[in-house]
Amino acid sequence: MSTSERSSALTELARLGFGRLAEAETELAELEIAVGIDREVLTAQAGIAADPDAALTGIVRVARRNADAMRSVLEHEQGRRAAWGIFGASSGLADFFFRHPEELVHLQSVGSGLPSSGELTDGLLDAVGAVDGFADRGDESAWVALRVRYRRYVAQIAAYDLLSADPVEAVRAVSARLADAAGAALEASLAVARTRISTGIAGAGLFPRDSVAATKLAVIGMGKTGARELNYVSDVDVIFVGGADEDVLGQLGESRVIDIATRLAVQMMRGISGVEIEPPLWEVDANLRPEGKQGALVRSLDSHLAYYDRWAKSWEFQALLKARPIAGDAALGEAYVDAVQPKIWTSAARENFVDSVQRMRERVTEHIPSGDVAYQLKLGPGGIRDIEFTVQLLQLVHGLTDDGIRQRSTLDALDALVAAGYIGRTDAAAFARDYRILRLLEHRLQLEGLARTHLMPRTPEGLRVLARASRLADTADGIWELWESVKREVRDIHVRLFYRPLLSAVAALPEEERVLSQAQAHDRLAAIGFRDPAGALRHIAALTSGLSRKATIQRHLMPIMIRWFADGVDPDYGLLAFRRISERLGNSPWFLRMLRDSSAAAESLTRVLSGSRYIGELMEWIPESAVWLDSDEQLRPRTGRAMQEEARAIQTRHDTIEDAMRSVRALRRRELLRTAMGAVLGVLSIEEVAGALTTITEVTIQATLRAVWRDVVPPEDSALDFAVIAMGRFGGAELGFGSDADVMYVYNPNGVEPQRAHELSLRVVSELRRHSEDHRLPLDLDADLRPEGRNGPLARSLDAYAEYYRRWSLSWEAQALLRARGVAGSVKLIKAFMALADDVRFPATVDPQGLREIKRIKARVENERLPQGVDRTRHLKLGPGSLSDVEWLVQVLQLEHGRSVEGMRTTSTMRALEAAQAAGYVTDLESERLCAAWRLASRLRSANTLLSGHTSDVLPTDRRQLDGIGRLLDYPPRSATAVEEDYLGTTRRARRIFEKLFYG
Incomplete structure (x- = not known):
């Protein structure tokens, strides 16, 4: 071969994924000679291999031992694809074919399908020469034959898996067929065990053949085996049930039957996992049986049921969720499963069942070595167990009443759960996809060495091979990024669903x-x-x-x-x-x-x-x-700034005042609803509720005033200043649900002709009141606290207010101004009005006659303003010791001492009371009792409105209503009497203080 030809050949090998090019070139030359097939043909499918170098080395190794056997595979295209796929992904299967090269011939016929369950059972029973439940021999050669035949089938399943067009989608079928193969292997091993113990081979025991034949042993598959979700190499969890027909039990006795069944189980397990010439298949794990390792290996059906009725723990019923007869006596196995089903599906009703399952999952994670957590495919956070535990908990809880979700397979259960609405389609689809991906990675890792592992590779080379084997990514970094993203998604869904409080509620x-x-x-x-x-x-x-x-x-x-x-x-x-x-x-x-x-x-x-x-x-x-109920944060009041910005945006979008105000009213209703929900659910304190209601009202008035001003005041009169002054509880930022908004209106002509200014201001007031009306949630702008009350003009100029207060102001009007606060309109005008109000409400010297008049008016109000027929002790606003008593007392103290005590110059009743206490005008106890009465009356007044949907100032006498009000105030159920007694007692104590300080 020329230098250029050799260079071209090496380039082609590199393109196919080979890394050790010189070694590959040498091995290919050797293989070409050994099997007599051109290298171009040999390497045409080499790119299929996850690790082409390992594949070639394994193929050459087997060819050195039996070139004819290797030729029989490589001379067929399908055989070459299977050989490259298997030898490149599994050193374990490469070792198997090295030990048994004659088995290679079975890769010739590997096509696009999997061996059926029947083929697996028939083939493995044939391997041990089984007839009527007994093998034709009971020595170790039978077990060797069983293990070799089993691995032949695993190689065929692996070839299908590795060559499938969509390996992620193939996971379900591959896992099911591996479980079927495990069941068939146990069935064949049981046949050998029957022969061994009836012929007394190598200390296996000796029982009469007819006694062995009459003894029933059912093998119940648990975990992944029972669910038909098995890995390539995994412990096969089983439970053994022994028994016999009544006549046999009468003849042999139950003890003898269980003894025979136990010996069968021991020998059967040895046939699968004992140390022989051919390596073990996997561990047969019977530790899920009653009492675990300490319990009898085999029990009768009645003994099993007695244990589950009396002693079983919650996790044992969770384990039984996947129970399925997989070998041995089918009728006894079905009887066992039928008998435990009702116990499984009522186990979630046990006390603290959900908590115990959640805690068990946490313990699994806690026991992972810290260095392995980031690599754990199965047990770590975001791993396979998160999906399985979530699905099983949802099944067990909702399966109490819904038999449609009683599935063994995780993927089948997910399909059922989403169909029944217990899990959202998006979450279910993500879980199903991620579960397949995780299982595919697990399969590829176990297939490599035919060894039980759940740890991701820690080297770039290991990750690269895994990426090629799974076909989920092209590079080591790509497969690791995929693993990390799957973990995050699985963990997020697991935490949301697995710790869903509704599960505990349903189970209870x-x-x-x-x-x-x-x-x-x-x-x-x-x-x-x-x-x-x-x-x-x-x-x-x-x-x-x-x-x-x-x-x-x-x-x-x-x-x-x-x-x-x-x-x-x-x-x-x-x-x-x-x-x-x-x-x-x-x-x-x-x-x-x-x-x-x-x-x-x-x-x-x-x-x-x-x-x-x-x-x-x-x-x-x-x-x-x-939607707000899903987060306490969404039940907290929005800021005034945020609502102002929304209101301004609304007015920008709408051309007419009617459209704009319709949206402003919707904004107000929405925010009042948010505040009401926060109040009822205990997210907000009474102070936060009052502040929120006040802010909502302010924003509504401000937005309405802007809309009205734009509609009423022409540009040539725009110099006119206008403002809204909050009074009463509105001015004190102490609104409750159903409270009126007490206001006064002030204007300053600012060069506009005085009569014109007055007429425009009255039109603004009229339109402000009209457009603020809301038939669903009334907003009453009450101007009765203006000078001269209902007989005075609705709006006055700043100068008219100053003249009135200088010449004719009455004591109650100065008292009313104590809670005056500008809330809308001209900032300059508000500042001027508040300076005027301060001179009136905080005079340099107090008029004793004015104070006496206020006290006289208070007495008259108590006698004349109470609605006819109402029990005065139950009136939350005007009754003895209620809101008006506390507020009038505090206001008198403000009139007397506000000029000298800065802290008392506030519109807030409670802050003024605190300042009076600090200044020594009321004692700590007096302040505490007055505050308690005011707060309780305020809360009861709002609760009354929230309960009924109607405003009322009277504490109901109806016990059901009282109980409802109490519940809103966090009293326990049936607390009507307690609510009533608390209110009457609190107001009695406040009234005594009021009479002492106000009239004394």
């Missing part, structure tokens, strides 16, 4: 609530608190009927949600509102996913709907708000 359902007849359901609904069980049944039927995915998911959720609704104040309304919201949202994927995947969100939804008509009615109009 009482048995009688899992499946109920119509009559039973009616009675059950009535018993747990539904006042209209027939109506509830209609709603449930509407939600769960049909074949849609939505109906399927609702069927799974409904038993749990019904219990949650029943725990609420008004389960009937809650269920009705849930139905309406579900119908509004239709098949929205995010809603169904949230209900299924976030039990915290689902439970929160039932809580707010059954506890608050205010929320339920708003959610019917804003159903997409349900």
Whole structure:
């Protein structure tokens, strides 16, 4: 060969993937001579090999021993493809063919299919000459024949696997056939065992042949074997069940039968994994049997069942999930599986079952050597076990009532779980894809040395070979990046699903609530608190009927949600509102996913709907708000800046004031709903609620004023200044749900003709009030606290206010100004008005006559303003010791001391009270009791509105309503009396302090 020809040949070898070019050139020359086939033909399929150098070395090694056998394979194209594929991916199979080159001939016929389960069983029984359950010989030669035949089939399966067009998709079929081969090997080994113990070979024992024939031994495949998901080299987990017909038991006795069955099991295991001339196949692991290694190897069916009834732990039922008869007496095996099935599918109802499974998964991870964690395909985070444990836990929990998901195979179970709606399509598809990829990597790693391993290679060369063998990547870096991305995705889905709180809730359902007849359901609904069980049944039927995915998911959720609704104040309304919201949202994927995947969100939804008509009615109009329940952060108030920016954007988009205000009203409703949900769910404190409600009202008024100003005030009058002043609880940033917004309106002509300025301001006020109206969620801009009250003009100029306060101001008007605060309009005008207000509300000297007048007015208000027929002690605003008592007392203190105590110059009742306490005007105890009364009355007032959806200042007498209000305030169920007593006691103590300090 010339230099150029040699260079060209070496280049071609490099293109095919060879690395040791000189050695490959030498070995190819030797092989060409040995088998008499041209090198071009020999190397045409070499690129198939994961490691062409190792493949060629292995082929040459076998050819040196038996050139004819190797020629018989390489002279056929399909044989050459199989040889390059197998020898390049598996040194273990290369060693097998070196030991048994005569087996190479069977690679000639390897085509596109796999050997069938029947072929495997027939072939392995034929290898040991089995007839009627006994082998034709019982010595070691039978086991050697069995192992050689088994590896022949593994080579055929491997050839199919390595040459398949889509190795990821082939994983399912390959794993199933490997499991079938393992079952067939156990069946053949059992035939040898029967012969051994009935002929007394080599200490195997000696029993009469008819006694051995009459003894039944069922081999139950567990784990991957039972699920038909076996690896190339894996422990085969089994459980042995022994028995015999009644007449045989009567003749031999159960003890003798179990003794024979035990001897059969021991010999059968030795045939598979004992040390013989031909290496063992794999370990037969019987440690999943009752009592593990300490327990009897073989038990009768009754003994198994007695153990499971009395002693079995939760993990043992999880292991039984995959149980399947794989060898031995089929009828006894089926009887075992049929008997344990009900125990498997009720095991999730055990106390703390879900927690125990979750903890078991964590222990598996904890026991991995730290240096191996990053390489663990099977046990590490994001590995195969994460997928298997997740799927099994979902099966065991939901399989309590749904037999459609009772599958052995992980992939079959995933298909069933997604069809039934227990897992989302996206997550299921990712899990299935990732599971196949991980199993493919595991197969390729084990195939290489026919050794049990689950660790990714740690060298670039090992990763490169794995990439070529799996065909999942082209380079070492590529396969590692794929492995890392799969791990991240699997771990993310595993954590979300495996630790889903809903699993614990479903598992904890009482048995009688899992499946109920119509009559039973009616009675059950009535018993747990539904006042209209027939109506509830209609709603449930509407939600769960049909074949849609939505109906399927609702069927799974409904038993749990019904219990949650029943725990609420008004389960009937809650269920009705849930139905309406579900119908509004239709098949929205995010809603169904949230209900299924976030039990915290689902439970929160039932809580707010059954506890608050205010929320339920708003959610019917804003159903997409349900998404906030998945995160406490989304239930926190948005900032005023964020809402202002949205409001301004709204007004930019809309040309007409009607369109703009429709969107502003929608913004207000949405943010009020967010705040209400946060309040009911305990995310927000009373101070945060008051602040949020105040900010929402401010933003609404500001946005409305901008829209109205643009519509009412012509450009030539734009110099006019106008402002809205918040008063009362609005000015104090102390709004509750249902509170009016007390306001005053002020303007400054700024060069605009005074009468024109006054008329424009009144038009602005009129339009402001008209466009702020909301029939669904009223916003009452109440201007009754203006000078002269209802008899005074709605808007005044700054100068008119100054003149009025200088000449005619009454004491109550100065008192009202204590909570005045500018919230909308001209900043310059607001600043000027607040300076004017400070002179009135914080005078240099206090008028004793004015204070006496305020006290007289307070007494008159108590006598005249209370609604007729209302128990004054239950009025949350005007009753003794309630809001008005605390607020009037604090305001008198502010009028007296505000000029000298800076901290008391605030619109906030509570901050002013704290400043008065710090200055010594009230004692610590007095301040504590006044604060407690004000806070409790404020909370009760808001809770009353949230519960009923209507504003009321009276503490209800109805026990059910009182209990509902208490629940909103975090009292335990049935606390109506406690709520009432707490309020009456708190206000009595506050009233005594009020009378002492206010009138004394």
